[in-house]
Amino acid sequence: MSNSRLFMAPDGSSERCSSHGAGLGIILANKIENNCEKDMAMLGYLPYEEAGAVGITIVKDYRLSRVLKGLPAEKAGLKEGDVIVSVDGKTPADQHDLFTLLFGKKDTKVRVVVRRNGSEMPFEFTRAKISEMVQRK
Structure with a gap:
């Protein structure tokens, strides 16, 4: 067995x-x-x-390089080019820390503040199942 x-x-x-x-x-x-x-x-x-995720790809400067259509981040209004400032009130120390802050259990809420055109904007959305991310890539 x-x-x-x-x-x-x-x-x-x-x-x-x-x-x-x-x-x-x-x-x-x-x-x-x-x-x-x-x-x-x-x-x-x-x-x-x-496992849950939000449907984004991030480059080194915390800039969103891809926002997957129909997934939580896109539905909440995040856009390519946005720069993540904080996740759940915490400023990431590095790229690995940022991934850890965004990752979590499916169906749990996450609050993200991004910088867009010089202004900070808050967003809140619910993590989707990882399997949904895989199906949409």
């Missing part, structure tokens, strides 16, 4: 927790998988089916 679960990281990478076993071996295999899942959660990974 084999068990496997996919996890997503804030940067979009993925890892899989797997276990294999038969008979009494499945008990040990499941324990190993459960430990793997706990480790993944401690590292900031979410199970694929719970």
Whole structure:
């Protein structure tokens, strides 16, 4: 018997927790998988089916280089060229921090402030399932 679960990281990478076993071996295999899942959660990974995102691509200066049509960021009014200033009231320290702030569980709200044409503008929207992002790329 084999068990496997996919996890997503804030940067979009993925890892899989797997276990294999038969008979009494499945008990040990499941324990190993459960430990793997706990480790993944401690590292900031979410199970694929719970992961959410907003539908944007960002370049180094926090500028939106792509806003996917029909997804949360676009529906809220974000546009290519907007520069992210803060996420949920926090100013990102670097690109990795920005990804971590934007990443979260599906169906949770996120507040983003962007700079557009010299003015700061607040937006709030709900993260969509990662699988919706994959289908629209």
